[in-house]
Amino acid sequence: xxxDPSPPSAAAxxxxxxxxxxxGRTALVTGALSGIGQAAADRLEAEGARVFRLDLSPAxxxxxxxxxVSDLSAWRQVAELIRAETPxxxxxxxSAGIFGLGSLAEHSAExxxxxxxxxxxxxxxxxxxxxxxxxxxxxxxxxxxxSGAALFGFDNALGYMSSKWGxxxxxxxxxxxxxxxxxxxxxxxxLIDTPMAGINSAERQSDIAERTPLxxxxxxxxxxxxxxxxxxxxxxxxxxxxxxxxxGICA
Ligand SMILES: NC(=O)c1ccc[n+]([C@@H]2O[C@H](COP(=O)([O-])OP(=O)(O)OC[C@H]3O[C@@H](n4cnc5c(N)ncnc54)[C@H](O)[C@@H]3O)[C@@H](O)[C@H]2O)c1
Numbered sequence: 023x024x025x026d027p028s029p030p031s032a033a034a035x036x037x038x039x040x041x042x043x044x045x046g047r048t049a050l051v052t053g054a055l056s057g058i059g060q061a062a063a064d065r066l067e068a069e070g071a072r073v074f075r076l077d078l079s080p081a082x083x084x085x086x087x088x089x090x091v092s093d094l095s096a097w098r099q100v101a102e103l104i105r106a107e108t109p110x111x112x113x114x115x116x117s118a119g120i121f122g123l124g125s126l127a128e129h130s131a132e133x134x135x136x137x138x139x140x141x142x143x144x145x146x147x148x149x150x151x152x153x154x155x156x157x158x159x160x161x162x163x164x165x166x167x168x169s170g171a172a173l174f175g176f177d178n179a180l181g182y183m184s185s186k187w188g189x190x191x192x193x194x195x196x197x198x199x200x201x202x203x204x205x206x207x208x209x210x211x212x213l214i215d216t217p218m219a220g221i222n223s224a225e226r227q228s229d230i231a232e233r234t235p236l237x238x239x240x241x242x243x244x245x246x247x248x249x250x251x252x253x254x255x256x257x258x259x260x261x262x263x264x265x266x267x268x269x270g271i272c273a
Contacts, residue, residue, distance in 0.1 A: 037068070043254045045070030048108050050100075052076045052091050052148065053118030057216025058167060061242035062115050062249045069250055071113060074104060078118075091118045091144030092136075097151035104155060110162075111155035113253040116145035116189075117167040121218050123178045134181050141185035146192055153200075162204045163253045166193045167245075170212045173272050190264070197262030205261035207252045212268025214240040235270030 049066045053059030054075035067073045073085065080088040087103060089096040104111060120140045124133065145166050149156070156162040171179060172186035193208035200206055213219055213230045219239065222230070231238050248267050251257055266272050 040065070040068050042070040043256065044113070044250070047071040047112040047253075048074075048104075048110065049113035049115065049253065050074040050076060050087075050104065050111060050148075050152070051115040051117060052144070053116075053167075055079070055081055057117075057218055058211065058214060058242045058245045058249075059115070059117035061246035062117060062165075065243070065246035065250045066113060066115070066253060069254070071253075072108075076100065076118070091116075091148060092139035094147045094151065097147050100148075101151045101155065104152070109155070110159040111152055112159045112162050114148060114152060114156065114162070114164045115167070115249055115253070116148060116165070118144060119167065119169075119218075121182055121221060123221075124181055125178050126180055129181055134184075137181035137185040138188065141182070142188035142192060145189060146196075149196060149200075149206075153204075156200075157203045160203055161255070161258070163257065164196070164200075164204060164206045165249050165252045166206070166208045167249075168193070168208050168210050170210050170266065170268050170272050172208075173210055173266065193264075194262050201261055205252075205257070207257070207260060207263045207265065209245065209248055209252070210264060210266045210268065210272065211245050212240055212266070212271045214242055214245055216242055230271070233271060234268070235273060238269065240267060240269055 044066055049071045051059050051063040054063040055077035063073045063075050076087040076089055087100055089100050166189055168189045169186045171183045172190040190208055193206055197206040245267050
């Protein structure tokens with residue numbers, strides 16, 4: 023584990039409205055090699071944070087960590103790695119997740135459990151392993167990335183929906199339990215233009231865009247901006263909250 027900063031993405035770096043409100047903070051982002059997690063890591067870095075990027079596979083670059091979020095022993099090693107570099111962790115963004123369709127008939131116990139293990143248990147295990155570092159920061163922020171699928175029902179998504187509703191509940195429980203040292207908030211993106219969204223056909227994507235009041239699907243940078251807000255002192259009185267970032271489709 024080395025500690026030279028890697029440059030933020032062009033999108034985050036080139037945005038003149040981005041300030042340095044996270045200067046001096048340390049962050050860990052899961053699912054940071056793709057989509058929303060990657061955009062969040064870039065945004066936090068652009069705002070001045072030192073960012074550890076965790077994902078399943080090893081990646082080139084500084085402060086990259088390969089781990090499976092559903093594995094508590096992996097999380098314990100992650101906590102050791104971070105503790106070797108810093109006594110505190112200010113920000114944890116739980117963005118790693120899996121998506122897939124499937125009815126009750128189509129799910130095996132194993133496939134159902136995998137949604138639960140990654141999408142619901144993963145964030146809880148991360149918080150558990152990193153809690154001493156988060157508490158020591160005194161004013162830490164956890165952002166859990168749920169989904170609009172945790173606000174309403176849609177067809178044929180039993181495993182995904184159940185796991186995201188579970189994450190929503192866990193976020194509220196942990197906001198109460200971990201205050202006042204740690205704030206815990208949950209966000210609910212609508213359809214966002216990432217590799218995960220590519221599972222939907224082009225037809226389905228344009229249908230969703232049409233039904234969205236803002237008439238388009240979202241960009242990962244738009245979710246990252248909300249994550250950076252919740253991570254920052256601008257959200258110092260916000261915990262246990264639920265924020266939709268969905269162009270209004272859940273309105
Ligand atoms: N894209 C959307 O439309 C959308 C909408 C609502 C919610 N979300 C949620 O946002 C989060 C990020 O999704 P995305 O669109 O960026 O997806 P993505 O597939 O682009 O990125 C997800 C990342 O998580 C990583 N990951 C998956 N399982 C992991 C594990 N067990 N351990 C560590 N890393 C793991 C993947 O390797 C990948 O890099 C997910 O939790 C997803 O459910 C996405």
